[in-house]
Amino acid sequence: xxxxxxxxxxxxxxxxxxxxxxxxxxxxxxxxxxxxxxxxxxxxxxxxxxxxxxxxxxxxxxxxxxxxxxxxxxxxxxxxxxxxxxxxxxxxxxxxxxxxxxxxxxxxxxxxxxxxxxxxxxxxxxxxxxxxxxxxxxxxxxxxxxxxxxxxxxxxxxxxxxxxxxxxxxxxxxxxxxxxxxxxxxxxxxxxxxxxxxxxxxxxxxxxxxxxxx
Amino acid sequence: xxxxxxxxxxxxxxxxxxxxxxxxxxxxxxxxxxxxxxxxxxxxxxxxxxxxxxxxxxxxxxxxxxxxxxxxxxxxxxxxxxxxxxxxxxxxxxxxxxxxxxxxxxxxxxxxxxxxxxxxxxxxxxxxxxxxxxxxxxxxxxxxxxxxxxxxxxxxxxxxx
Numbered sequence: 396x397x398x399x400x401x402x403x404x405x406x407x408x409x410x411x412x413x414x415x416x417x418x419x420x421x422x423x424x425x426x427x428x429x430x431x432x433x434x435x436x437x438x439x440x441x442x443x444x445x446x447x448x449x450x451x452x453x454x455x456x457x458x459x460x461x462x463x464x465x466x467x468x469x470x471x472x473x474x475x476x477x478x479x480x481x482x483x484x485x486x487x488x489x490x491x492x493x494x495x496x497x498x499x500x501x502x503x504x505x506x507x508x509x510x511x512x513x514x515x516x517x518x519x520x521x522x523x524x525x526x527x528x529x530x531x532x533x534x535x536x537x538x539x540x541x542x543x544x545x546x547x548x549x550x551x552x553x554x555x556x557x558x559x560x561x562x563x564x565x566x567x568x569x570x571x572x573x574x575x576x577x578x579x580x581x582x583x584x585x586x587x588x589x590x591x592x593x594x595x596x597x598x599x600x601x602x603x604x605x606x607x608x609x
Numbered sequence: 610x611x612x613x614x615x616x617x618x619x620x621x622x623x624x625x626x627x628x629x630x631x632x633x634x635x636x637x638x639x640x641x642x643x644x645x646x647x648x649x650x651x652x653x654x655x656x657x658x659x660x661x662x663x664x665x666x667x668x669x670x671x672x673x674x675x676x677x678x679x680x681x682x683x684x685x686x687x688x689x690x691x692x693x694x695x696x697x698x699x700x701x702x703x704x705x706x707x708x709x710x711x712x713x714x715x716x717x718x719x720x721x722x723x724x725x726x727x728x729x730x731x732x733x734x735x736x737x738x739x740x741x742x743x744x745x746x747x748x749x750x751x752x753x754x755x756x757x758x759x760x761x762x763x764x765x766x767x768x769x770x
Contacts, residue, residue, distance in 0.1 A: 431754075434746075443658055446658050526770070
């Protein structure tokens with residue numbers, strides 16, 4: 396697999412899995428506005444995943460759905476930050492939201508400046524939508540950033556946030572969030588928590604494989 | 610023989626699948642039209658990447674071209690060429706009439722919370738700028754929800770992207 400395809404899968408897997416995790420709040424967020432917000436954010440992230448998988452599919456074959464749902468759990472490349480099941484813990488969810496959106500902003504800025512015109516164009520389009528995710532995260536950080544539970548969650552998730560980014564981008568994230576560069580939690584083959592999500596996420600696909608007719 | 614003008618005219622009849630008061634041409638998602646003999650090549654530049662209406666829009670464009678007797682070739686352009694600034698003046702007026710506040714023009718930098726919380730947004734029902742942000746997100750990815758303090762009516766505000 397080329398470095399480009401590898402990168403596309405990492406990006407797409409991050410967005411797909413985070414979108415899935417965010418959607419777990421649909422219907423049970425602390426209040427209605429947040430049901431709507433997290434559902435909408437999830438929809439955007441999954442839309443980004445689809446566009447990225449489509450680019451990857453041109454090189455790897457298949458299509459967006461087959462790359463999203465037909466791989467084995469150990470073939471996913473998503474960062475540990477997006478894998479954690481945080482539904483039920485609003486403070487941790489907001490902490491991840493702040494950390495991921497900031498890391499994603501750093502990553503998108505780098506991609507927008509890349510020589511790969513196709514990827515740079517898509518990154519610019521994604522970034523226009525992400526602006527609103529960042530504003531939402533910023534608003535919640537202003538509300539909850541001083542609370543003990545949020546601070547603890549930010550500290551705990553920080554090494555995973557660094558792991559979202561390539562080595563050379565990590566100092567930028569540390570600077571932006573005013574945090575020290577610590578040892579990152581790297582992308583490794585996903586664990587048990589992910590396997591459970593994979594079961595749920597691919598259920599419909601597995602029961603109606605490609606070509607099925609009814 | 611199909612002309613480029615005839616293609617634009619046909620595409621201008623296609624309603625947006627979610628907000629049918631506005632056409633796909635008004636929405637600005639048709640980036641270019643090229644006619645070569647019987648074949649018509651259209652560049653389609655999607656709105657929000659997660660918008661579930663994208664597939665429908667693409668199919669409707671193909672159908673409209675077939676209906677005027679040409680062979681459609683709809684290419685999806687996945688860059689940032691679409692922006693809410695591409696919505697035509699007529700399209701903006703139709704949105705307002707239907708109760709959707711049209712997007713504000715894109716500024717030099719990205720939108721900020723201070724801007725969203727400012728009085729720059731006009732209620733589509735009574736025209737007052739005494740409106741406040743209720744939720745950055747709304748019923749679809751392209752809209753926010755605001756509340757008009759003057760006529761006490763919540764309304765949907767198009768996001769600027």
